[in-house]
Amino acid sequence: MSKFKKKTNEGQPAISTASLPDIVFMLLFFFMVVTVMRQNTLMVKNKLPYANQVEKLDKKDLVMYIYAGKPSPRYQQRFGTEARIQLNDKFASVSEVQQFIYSERETKREELIPYLTTALKVDEETNMGLVSDIKQELRKAEALKINYTTLQGDALRNME
Amino acid sequence: MARRDAPEVNAGSMADIAFLLLIFFLVTTTIETDSGISRKLPPWQPEEQEPPVIKQRNIFTVLVNRNNELLVEDEFMEIEELRQAAFEFLDNGGGAGDEACDFCQGPGDPSSSVNPQKAIISLVNNRGTEYGTYIAVQNELVAAYNQLRDREAQRMFGKSFTQMEKEYNDPNYTGNKDKLKDQIEVIKDMIPQKLSEAEPTS
Numbered sequence: 001m002s003k004f005k006k007k008t009n010e011g012q013p014a015i016s017t018a019s020l021p022d023i024v025f026m027l028l029f030f031f032m033v034v035t036v037m038r039q040n041t042l043m044v045k046n047k048l049p050y051a052n053q054v055e056k057l058d059k060k061d062l063v064m065y066i067y068a069g070k071p072s073p074r075y076q077q078r079f080g081t082e083a084r085i086q087l088n089d090k091f092a093s094v095s096e097v098q099q100f101i102y103s104e105r106e107t108k109r110e111e112l113i114p115y116l117t118t119a120l121k122v123d124e125e126t127n128m129g130l131v132s133d134i135k136q137e138l139r140k141a142e143a144l145k146i147n148y149t150t151l152q153g154d155a156l157r158n159m160e
Numbered sequence: 161m162a163r164r165d166a167p168e169v170n171a172g173s174m175a176d177i178a179f180l181l182l183i184f185f186l187v188t189t190t191i192e193t194d195s196g197i198s199r200k201l202p203p204w205q206p207e208e209q210e211p212p213v214i215k216q217r218n219i220f221t222v223l224v225n226r227n228n229e230l231l232v233e234d235e236f237m238e239i240e241e242l243r244q245a246a247f248e249f250l251d252n253g254g255g256a257g258d259e260a261c262d263f264c265q266g267p268g269d270p271s272s273s274v275n276p277q278k279a280i281i282s283l284v285n286n287r288g289t290e291y292g293t294y295i296a297v298q299n300e301l302v303a304a305y306n307q308l309r310d311r312e313a314q315r316m317f318g319k320s321f322t323q324m325e326k327e328y329n330d331p332n333y334t335g336n337k338d339k340l341k342d343q344i345e346v347i348k349d350m351i352p353q354k355l356s357e358a359e360p361t362s
Contacts, residue, residue: 021174021178024175024178024179031186031189034189035185035189049291051295053303053306054197055197056329057194057195119196124290124291125290125292126291128291129287131291132285132359135201139203139204144201144203146198148295150196150295155295155296
C-alpha cells in the first residue's frame, strides 16, 4: 500500500455557474443601451432601394419619417393595393403631409428646427407620381432637407 | 429569545430572469443607423417665374419614362453607361476666356458643357417611373459628381473628397478640422452639385 494513494475517481468537479448572472447582466445592459425601439409599426410594404453614394443619418431625434408603399397584405382588404402614405401609425393622404410636418415641428425645440430632416422611406416599386406629390407638399411646408433612405448596395440591383 | 438569521434568498433563478430580458432586447435591437441620399428641395414658389436663360450646351438632360428606360441627351442609354456619360459632360471644359475651366481634362467638345460651375444636370421623370429606378439614376449622377470631386481633391490636397468628408464627420479625427472644412468648401465651390428636377410628366 503506497502512501500516496491514487485518488479514487470521484468525477469532474462541477463548474461553478455563480458568475453566469453577471455575464448575462453585462450582455443585457449592452443591448439595453444600444436598443432603439421601432417608433412606428409598418403598415406598408417597405423594401428600400439600393444605393452606394449615401450619407449617414445620425441624430435620430432630428428626423421625421414618412413611409410610402403598397399596404401590407393584412390591410389590403380595407385599403386596396394602391401605394399609400403612412404617417405615424396610420394611412394618410397627400394633403395631410403638411399638417404632419407642422405638428412634428411643434414637438421640437425652436433652435433645432432648421436641422430637421425628412427621411423618405419609400418602397422601390412605388410610382414617382406619389413621391413627387410628397415632395411638393414638403416644399410648401418648407421642409427642404430630405433624405431618400436606402440600403447599402449596388444601385443597379434596383433595375432587376 | 434566540435571534435567528434571516434565511438567504435563493438567487439561482436570477440568471433565468436576466436571460429572458436579454433575449427580449436582442430581438428588439436595431443597431444600424439609417443612411441614404441627401437632397435639398428648392423653395416653393407659388407664381410662375421666368426661367433663367441657360445655354443648351450646359444642360445634360436625363429623361426616365414609365417603362424605366433612360433617354440621355435625346439618345437611348443603359443605366450602366450613365455615370461615365455624366462624368464626361461635367469634365468637358469647352469654355474659353472667362468661362475657361483650368482643371478639366475633357476633350473640350463645343456641344458639351463649358465648365463644372455652369453645367446643370436636369432630371425629368414620368409619374409612372418606379422609385427604385429613380434612386438608381440619382445614385449614378451623384457618383459622377463624386468621381470628379475625388479626382480634383486628390490632385490639390492629396486625398479623395469622400475620404475628406469621412474624416470631417469622424469625431476621433486628430488633424486640423478647420483646414479640412476649408478644403472641402474649395472643392464644393469648384464643382457644385447642380441637379435640377423638373416636375414629372404624366
